[in-house]
Amino acid sequence: MITQCPIQPSNNFTYRFDVVGQExxxxxxxxxxxxxxxxxxxxxxxxxxxxxxxxxxxxxxxxxxxxxxxxxxxxxxxxxxxxxxxxxxxxxxxxxxxxxxxxxxxxxxxxxxxxxxxxxxxxxxxxxxxxxxxxxxxxxxxxxxxxxxxxxxxxxxxxxxxxxxxxxxxxxxxxxxxxxxxxxxxxxxxxxxxxxxxxxxxxxxxxxxxxxxxxxxxxxxDAITSFYFNGNLTSLQPLPLLHQVSTNIDEHLFFTLDAAYFCREGGSSCHNVTHYYNNMSNIGTLRDLPDRALRMFNYNMSLEPTSKATSVRRLWYNTTVEIVFQSPLLADSYSNPMHMHGHDFFILAQGFGKYDAEKDVKRYNLVDLPVRNTVHVPIFGWAVIRFVTKNPDD
The missing domain is CATH 2.60.40.420 (Cupredoxins -  blue copper proteins)
Structure with missing residues (x-):
C-alpha cells in the first residue's frame, strides 16, 4: 500500500506488510x-x-x-x-x-x-x-x-x-x-x-x-560534487534481475521534466503536461502517457505550451522497462529527484546536456549498476533507469 484514506482524529490504523529482499x-x-x-x-x-x-x-x-x-x-x-x-x-x-x-x-x-x-x-x-x-x-x-x-x-x-x-x-x-x-x-x-x-x-x-x-x-x-558522488555508487551484492535488464528491453520511454506554469499556478510537468486530478469522476478520463513527448520541443525554451491532465502509462506484468529522464536546459531549472512507488530500479547512467541515444548508451553500467528507489536527475542533465514490472499490486 502506498497511501490510503486519511486516519480520522482519535482513530488509528495498523499496517502489516512483508519486507522482502531489503536491508x-x-x-x-x-x-x-x-x-x-x-x-x-x-x-x-x-x-x-x-x-x-x-x-x-x-x-x-x-x-x-x-x-x-x-x-x-x-x-x-x-x-x-x-x-x-x-x-x-x-x-x-x-x-x-x-x-x-x-x-x-x-x-x-x-x-x-x-x-x-x-x-x-x-x-x-x-x-x-x-x-x-x-x-x-x-x-x-x-x-x-x-x-x-x-x-x-x-x-x-x-x-x-x-x-x-x-x-x-x-x-x-x-x-x-x-x-x-x-x-x-x-x-x-x-x-x-x-x-x-x-x-x-x-x-x-x-x-x-x-x-x-x-x-x-x-x-x-556546487552541482558537480553531488553528480560525481551519485554517479560513482555501485552495487555490492549479486543482482537477481541483472541479466533480464541487461539483455532484453520491452519498453523504451523518454520523459522530459520541467516546472510548468498556468497563469499564476505552478507545478512540475512531464512532457509539458502537469498532473491534475481535481473533480475527476472516473478512471476513464485518464490520459495515456506516451512513450515520449508528442512533439520534440526545445529543452532550451521556457515558453513551450503546457497543459493539465492526469496521465497513466499502462505496462504488462514482467515487462523490462527503460526510462530516460531529461531535465530542461534552462538557466532557471532545477535538479529532479525521481521516485517510483512500489519499485526499486537500476540506474544505468547519468549525464549533463541533452541525452544522445547513440552516444550515451556507451556509458551504461551493466555490471554493478546501483539499485535505488530514487534517482537524482541532475540540473541541465539526464538519467537512465531500468526496472522489471514484478509488483502486481501497483
Whole structure:
C-alpha cells in the first residue's frame, strides 16, 4: 500500500506488510500535502539471520535532516497551488534541532550532540526529510564510508563513521544545495550538530567543547560534487534481475521534466503536461502517457505550451522497462529527484546536456549498476533507469 484514506482524529490504523529482499534505511512520511515536513521518521531494516557486508558497527545512529517551518503547512500547500513559490523554511534541522546558527538557539549545548567513544565504529542512518532541498552532509576531520543507499548495499544513505580523530568536539553539518540564479534563491540553510568524544564537554571551562572544529563544505551551488558522488555508487551484492535488464528491453520511454506554469499556478510537468486530478469522476478520463513527448520541443525554451491532465502509462506484468529522464536546459531549472512507488530500479547512467541515444548508451553500467528507489536527475542533465514490472499490486 502506498497511501490510503486519511486516519480520522482519535482513530488509528495498523499496517502489516512483508519486507522482502531489503536491508538498510528507508523512511516514512505523511501523504497529505506538505504535512510530511513534520510527520516523518526513519524505517530501519536490519538483517534477520545474516551479518552486515561490512565491519559490524558498535552503534547505529539515525540522522534525520529536516526543516523548521514558521507557517501553517496547510496554508503553505494553498500558496504553492496558487503559484507562490517563494515561501521558505525558517531553518534546517538535524534530528529536530536547528543548531547554534539560528536565533532560537545560539548555544552549542542546544545542538544535536552525538556522543562517541574513541576507536568505536558508528553506522549513521541518514535520511533527508526536507520538503524541497538536497543536502550535503559532512563531519569535520572524519571520513565517512558509504555502505548503503535506499536500503540497498553499495560498494565502498547509510555511512560508517570511525571515531579515530583526536578527542574533542567536531561539527557535523547539513548544508542545502540550490541552483544558480535566475532560479529562486532561498536563504542559505545550514544545520549544525556536534560529534563529541567521550570525556569532552563535561565542564563549562572545556575549551574543546566551546570551539568545535568546522568542516569545509561544498559551495551551495556546487552541482558537480553531488553528480560525481551519485554517479560513482555501485552495487555490492549479486543482482537477481541483472541479466533480464541487461539483455532484453520491452519498453523504451523518454520523459522530459520541467516546472510548468498556468497563469499564476505552478507545478512540475512531464512532457509539458502537469498532473491534475481535481473533480475527476472516473478512471476513464485518464490520459495515456506516451512513450515520449508528442512533439520534440526545445529543452532550451521556457515558453513551450503546457497543459493539465492526469496521465497513466499502462505496462504488462514482467515487462523490462527503460526510462530516460531529461531535465530542461534552462538557466532557471532545477535538479529532479525521481521516485517510483512500489519499485526499486537500476540506474544505468547519468549525464549533463541533452541525452544522445547513440552516444550515451556507451556509458551504461551493466555490471554493478546501483539499485535505488530514487534517482537524482541532475540540473541541465539526464538519467537512465531500468526496472522489471514484478509488483502486481501497483
Amino acid at each position: 538498510g534505511t528507508l523512511w516514512w512520511h505523511a501523504h497529505v500535502g506538505s504535512l510530511r515536513a513534520s510527520i516523518h521518521g526513519a524505517l530501519i531494516i536490519r538483517p534477520r539471520s545474516s551479518s552486515y557486508p561490512f565491519p559490524k558497527p558498535d552503534h547505529e545512529i539515525p540522522i534525520v535532516i529536516g526543516e523548521w517551518w514558521e507557517m501553517d503547512l496547510v496554508q503553505l500547500d494553498m500558496r504553492l497551488s496558487n503559484g507562490f513559490l517563494f515561501d521558505m523554511p525558517g531553518a534546517a534541522t538535524i534530528n529536530g534541532k536547528p543548531g547554534d546558527l539560528y536565533s532560537c538557539a545560539g548555544f552549542i549545548k542546544e545542538n544535536n550532540i552525538l556522543n562517541v567513544q574513541h576507536g568505536k565504529t558508528y553506522l549513521l542512518r541518514i535520511v533527508n526529510a526536507a520538503l524541497d532541498s538536497e543536502y550535503y552532509f559532512k563531519i569535520a576531520e572524519h571520513m565517512l564510508t558509504v555502505v548503503a543507499a535506499d536500503a540497498n548495499y553499495v560498494k565502498t544513505l547509510d555511512a560508517l563513521l570511525i571515531a579515530n580523530a583526536p578527542r574533542g568536539g567536531y561539527y557535523m553539518v547539513a548544508k542545502a544545495y540550490q541552483p544558480l540564479k535566475p532560479a529562486i534563491q532561498a536563504l542559505l540553510f545550514i544545520s549544525r550538530g556536534i560529534v563529541l568524544y567521550d570525556g569532552q564537554g563535561k565542564h563549562e571551562e572545556d575549551d574543546l567543547f566551546d570551539t568545535p572544529v568546522v568542516p569545509n563544505m561544498p559551495d551551495q551551488h
